Amino acid sequence: MSPRAGFILVQDIVRRIRSGVCKGRGVKTVGGEDIEELIQDATAHAALLLHRADESGKGVSCGNIAYYALLQTRSGRRSTGGSRTDVMAPGTQLDGKSCLLSFEEPVGFDPETGEAVALGEMLAGGDVDPSAAAARNIDWGEFLRGHDRRYVPMVMATMNGKPLRSLKKRFRLCDSGISGLKHRLAADVREVMGEDVLDQVCRKPRWHGSLVVEHEKVACRAERNRA
Numbered sequence: 001m002s003p004r005a006g007f008i009l010v011q012d013i014v015r016r017i018r019s020g021v022c023k024g025r026g027v028k029t030v031g032g033e034d035i036e037e038l039i040q041d042a043t044a045h046a047a048l049l050l051h052r053a054d055e056s057g058k059g060v061s062c063g064n065i066a067y068y069a070l071l072q073t074r075s076g077r078r079s080t081g082g083s084r085t086d087v088m089a090p091g092t093q094l095d096g097k098s099c100l101l102s103f104e105e106p107v108g109f110d111p112e113t114g115e116a117v118a119l120g121e122m123l124a125g126g127d128v129d130p131s132a133a134a135a136r137n138i139d140w141g142e143f144l145r146g147h148d149r150r151y152v153p154m155v156m157a158t159m160n161g162k163p164l165r166s167l168k169k170r171f172r173l174c175d176s177g178i179s180g181l182k183h184r185l186a187a188d189v190r191e192v193m194g195e196d197v198l199d200q201v202c203r204k205p206r207w208h209g210s211l212v213v214e215h216e217k218v219a220c221r222a223e224r225n226r227a
Contacts, residue, residue: 001051008062009043009050016066017042027074030090030100034221044079045069104216143192151185 001009021027021038029038046069053060076084076091084091087098103120110117144152153167164178173181189197 001047002054005050005054009047012062013046013050013066013069014039014043016062017046017069020066020070021073027070028094030076030093033090038073041079042069042073045072045077048079102216139193143189147188148181148184150181151188154182154185 018039021035021042027038027042029035046065049065049068050060053065072082076082076089076094078090081089082091083089084095084097086092088100092098093100101119103118103123105119106116107119107122108117109115140155144155150167150171153170154164157164157167164182165175168174168178171178171181194200
């Protein structure tokens with residue numbers, strides 16, 4: 001694109017596009033899109049049209065470029081593609097063939113608590129993250145290999161929800177002996193894994209909180225668009 005064409009795009013065509021999008025004129029946001037995204041996308045369409053016209057030496061008006069850029073945006077075409085078979089494409093959603101919902105979208109209510117159930121809660125698996133489970137197994141394996149062998153059945157009993165008193169006969173210890181061994185295990189765990197090991201285990205990963213915040217933003221944006 002020549003410097004002159006770029007100047008015309010920035011000074012005149014973008015202003016017309018912004019006016020056309022902000023005043024409606026059939027240009028609708030889809031899913032989590034907002035007005036600024038549509039303006040930027042229509043500007044990309046206009047830049048491509050202006051570049052082609054500039055290369056071919058054809059004379060075009062600013063109004064025509066803005067009109068056809070808005071027309072493409074209105075029809076569901078985006079600068080990243082115009083597919084109408086992709087379920088997430090704006091064109092497919094404008095045709096009514098698909099609908100994009102946030103994971104935070106309420107889809108029902110829990111009969112026991114009466115609280116809303118989000119779509120993400122129904123799709124998300126309850127299994128432990130494989131990478132977190134592998135790292136945890138490595139940490140515990142190294143810890144148990146370097147300490148009292150009796151720690152292994154104690155950890156296994158705790159993991160399975162069994163009381164440590166069930167190990168009295170196996171260890172040939174009384175209640176106080178089991179209690180003392182349990183305190184030794186806790187002290188060794190804190191020494192190796194840190195005093196805040198319980199806080200680290202119970203704390204949710206930071207990426208999870210960021211993901212929830214992003215989903216809530218998208219859900220609020222989609223709700224405003226529907227309203």
